[in-house]
Amino acid sequence: MNRQQFSKYLRGSSIPTIQSLRKICDFFGVESEEITLPADQFKALISARERNRKPQSILDDSPAGQRHTRLLENMMLTSSQDIDRYLGDYYYYYLTPSYEGYVSKSFARLSLKEGICYSHFYERAEPGQAMLDGYEIGKFVGIVFLLGERIQIIDYGVHCQRAISQTILYGATKGSFSLLSGITLGIQGRNSRIPFASRIVFERLSPDTPLRSKLDGIGLYPLDSDTISPAIRARLETAGNLNSPHIFSASEN
Incomplete structure (x- = not known):
């Protein structure tokens, strides 16, 4: 990439292609969703990472820190060897407490890069429920582990780092699959910030469908909408096999 072209990107007189944007992000170690944030938000995000470097290096020098680092690396290595069949695009459905x-x-979208599986989530919120004004499309990035045929995802909001959630899904226990059931744990919209848990269903999508068409389908729908298939509706409404009214569980695949 020549200096003249890069200078045009900095001045805002030219927009990089997807391939060029990926090169820039890889070089600086950021995500494409992050590098397009407003300057003040991007600065705050990077500054937070800078502040975290010193404690992390101190932790790495300790026996406990080295042990935890090895444990996480082994988890990532094991996950990357077994997670290939889950890579790709999905719709995911859950009952939202906000509506x-x-x-x-x-x-x-679940993707693998250099041995680490990443998640990229896109949600459409009503203006009053968006984490930040003007961000009706919420973007979330995270790390994915496959441990004991359970898919575990920890993600955070790109536009608002206060939004961190965790999702655990049943793996595919009978070979091919189209739906994955699980539980997601997060916080309600910006007004109340109430922690909540909900059953969640991932629906696998064809790789042949254009991305724009997939994104056009996201939004809020009544539970009885024709957009929600009976199989997905049943998994969202039906409890798991734990016979306790005090435990919230997922429906098995």
């Missing part, structure tokens, strides 16, 4: 009786239908 009673409504299902959030959102988009997820």
